[in-house]
Amino acid sequence: MTGYSKVKNTKFVTPIGTPTQVDGGRVLIERLIHLFKLRNRIELADLIGVTAGTLSTWTTRQTVPHELLIRLHLATGVSMEFLCFGEGDQNQDVFAKSYGSTVPVYKDGEAYIPAEVAEKEAMFKLPELEAFSIENGQLVAEAKYVISDNLAAVIGIDVIAADKAIHDDSNIVFINSKETTPTYGRYLFSIADIYQLGELRMLPDGHVYLFHDGEKYPINPATTKIHGKVVSVLESM
Incomplete structure (x- = not known):
């Protein structure tokens, strides 16, 4: 069944x-x-x-x-x-x-956070992802997202691996900035400080190529910097 x-x-x-x-x-x-x-x-x-x-x-x-x-x-x-x-x-x-409480706690005339409260605050605090858009080839900061593990699991995104979000048309792509060695996949990269998202592959000849509209273009490592790999995509309906 x-x-x-x-x-x-x-x-x-x-x-x-x-x-x-x-x-x-x-x-x-x-x-x-x-x-x-x-x-x-x-x-x-x-x-x-x-x-x-x-x-x-x-x-x-x-x-x-x-x-x-x-x-x-x-x-x-x-x-x-x-x-x-x-x-x-x-x-x-x-x-x-x-x-904890929003009412300040005072000790010796000064406000302080008790150790047990600070520990719980750290436990419950959710990680923030800074979100950007790409405008005229530049990264423009737009917002910060707080996404719980439970919500991430429901909508199928990997926020554990991701540390940056990019608004891409009507979708949001999540970037792992530690993955800067292109093998196969979609990456955030810049050429002469102009940012873009694109599909990069390393072929058997040892060179990395950008694939776009059925064509491939060699990547010059001297002018190209890889800023991370797309690990998840949140698509709008």
């Missing part, structure tokens, strides 16, 4: 192929107020980054803010079963995944 057939014919607690009806509106709002031990909707709105008017709209329309449920689960560790349906422990610990 193929993987598709096995999954297709398996009964799951939550059906895979149909939308799940989860709690929204007033029920969800009151659940979150109870969960975080808040006094009212105003505190909840401030906590989750929306306005009181937004909560009123959720109540009227029985809105289910799916992104918020995912965010709260990732931030606190509170189960999705509880957030979506109110099932399970009604007094879950929302601080289980916390690692």
